[in-house]
Amino acid sequence: MSAQDQGDAVRIANPAGPPWREPGMPALLAMTTFAFAGFAVMLPVAPLHMVALGGDEFLAGLVNAVLMAATILTQLVVERMRSWIGWRISLALACLLLGLPALGEIVATTPGQVLVLAAVRGIGFGIVTVSGSSAVGTLFPPERRGRAIGAYGLAVAGAQLVLTPVAPWIADEAGLPVALAVAALPLVGIPFAIAAGAAIAKHARAVATADIQDAERPSPAPHESRSEDRRALVRLVPPILALTAVTCAGGAITTFTPQFVPDAVLTVVSLFLYTAAATFARWFVGGLADRYGADRFILPGLAIAALGLAAIAAAISGIVGLAGPILLIVGAVLVGTSFGIMQNVTLVRAFELAGEHARGVASTAWNVAFDAGTGVGALAIGALAAGASFTLSFVALTAVCVVAGFAVLLAGRRPARDAVGASD
The missing domain is CATH 1.20.1250.20 (MFS general substrate transporter like domains)
Structure with a gap:
């Protein structure tokens, strides 16, 4: 472990200072804000788009049902996936899969296309929900996680508080294409995702090296x-x-x-x-x-x-x-x-x-x-x-x-x- 890695681990374990100033946390909060901004806009706008394309109330409800089904299936495999591709790619991929489908809906012309794009967004949302909470747990020791989770929760809630209620108004006043373009905000979060992923991976390596003896402890029988x-x-x-x-x-x-x-x-x-x-x-x-x-x-x-x-x-x-x-x-x-x-x-x-x-x-x-x-x-x-x-x-x-x-x-x-x- 390098001196820089050790320094980052010590700084993050230091109880002094607010959690949002710790290495990796500002980038994580920025990525989370942009990722959930896109999700917040699409939650009411995607069903509106389905209705605009001729779908009934059942199809409108099916949009978010498909979104959540894809989210749940993805959540079950995120930890294993991240062990293969790493933090940076995982977080950047989440932002990409949340943002690109919003732009794709601008040119969507059938209800089926809207449902497929909802499934893609669900994959991205499944990655970001599991990875975000895991990132906080990785960056902070147990005695500091309460405040850190609080800061993370504000980043999640802040985007939804502003954009979920405003999104239908944007779609009504400025048109669905404008609302869908706003929903592509997760793409802006990709650079922050890469920066956050690098910091999280560095800290995880430092902690793993410092606590390698924990792996030798006996575990319960399967x-x-x-x-x-x-x-x-x-x-x-x-x-x-x-x-x-x-x-x-x-x-x-x-x-x-x-x-x-x-x-x-x-x-x-x-x-x-x-x-x-x-x-x-x-x-x-x-x-x-x-x-x-x-x-x-x-x-x-x-x-x-x-x-x-x-x-x-x-x-x-x-x-x-x-x-x-x-x-x-x-x-x-x-x-x-x-x-x-x-x-x-x-x-x-x-x-x-x-x-x-x-x-x-x-x-x-x-x-x-x-x-x-x-x-x-x-x-x-x-x-x-x-x-x-x-x-x-x-x-x-x-x-x-x-x-x-x-x-x-x-x-x-x-x-x-x-x-x-x-x-x-």
């Missing part, structure tokens, strides 16, 4: 590890079910708000407040979860989502008359608040239930559930809206959150009954 993984997955069912219910709602809102809200300004306001509420709630609930326990916030989070979804259903049904826009905004804020709460507390709870030896299982299960819920929400609500109405779709989402709440409640009571029975 059959014991697989058995523990299976037990961990069973324990994770309640928080994963709760997360999936709420991310289904989030996928429906980000995909279809431009279609069930005819006013462009109201669409921008609703999506902005939804995203802002999610960002604030995700940050704010962290301290409360540490103090009082994450499990205490899962049922309230589901209840808040159900109230918000019911409000949206009432607003778009027309039964509340002139109060519809206000009720729609209130519903968007409530669902956004629930979305942010559940992003935080279900992950914390998953780690608690899985145990230290199965943190990888918890992380993988949580990420897959998050993206699967987003995709299923877009697909299922699109199918319901095409066959019935958006009002019925949001009534169904309300019911899903209520049922998930009862399931979590019953799962929480069963261990208590078992404990009482054992004491008798």
Whole structure:
């Protein structure tokens, strides 16, 4: 290990100073901002493009379902892929696969082409989601990861907070080609991806050299590890079910708000407040979860989502008359608040239930559930809206959150009954 490599490792392990000033972190944050900017624009714009090409609500929902399916499949192989091609190529490839399809959609003329490009974007998004969190874990020791993950989360949320609500307005006022050109912003992140990848790889080599003796420690037998993984997955069912219910709602809102809200300004306001509420709630609930326990916030989070979804259903049904826009905004804020709460507390709870030896299982299960819920929400609500109405779709989402709440409640009571029975 060179003196420069050692110096970088020591500097990053130094607890002094903010995390965004550490070697590699500014480039990682810049790359993340540009990558998620493109994703944020395309989340509502790609379904709009599908409708513009003659697709119905089902095909519009299918766009983000395909995106998330490709994302999930990619997430399962990212770690192995990166061991083959390295950090720099992995991060640059992610930006390339997120940005180029947006430009490709400018000349797309059929729904099938839009779906293929969505799958390509999903591959890029799968790489960037797994690699981004892994990069923070590589650059920072455990005692500094909290603040570093917070800074990374702001880079992710910042792009979505601004661009997800504004993207439909850009498409409506300036035209779809302009919105799609803006969605190519991940291409601007390629130089930052290369710089970040170089710094991460250098630090990983330094840490690997310093801690090479850790590789000689005995590991659990394969059959014991697989058995523990299976037990961990069973324990994770309640928080994963709760997360999936709420991310289904989030996928429906980000995909279809431009279609069930005819006013462009109201669409921008609703999506902005939804995203802002999610960002604030995700940050704010962290301290409360540490103090009082994450499990205490899962049922309230589901209840808040159900109230918000019911409000949206009432607003778009027309039964509340002139109060519809206000009720729609209130519903968007409530669902956004629930979305942010559940992003935080279900992950914390998953780690608690899985145990230290199965943190990888918890992380993988949580990420897959998050993206699967987003995709299923877009697909299922699109199918319901095409066959019935958006009002019925949001009534169904309300019911899903209520049922998930009862399931979590019953799962929480069963261990208590078992404990009482054992004491008798």
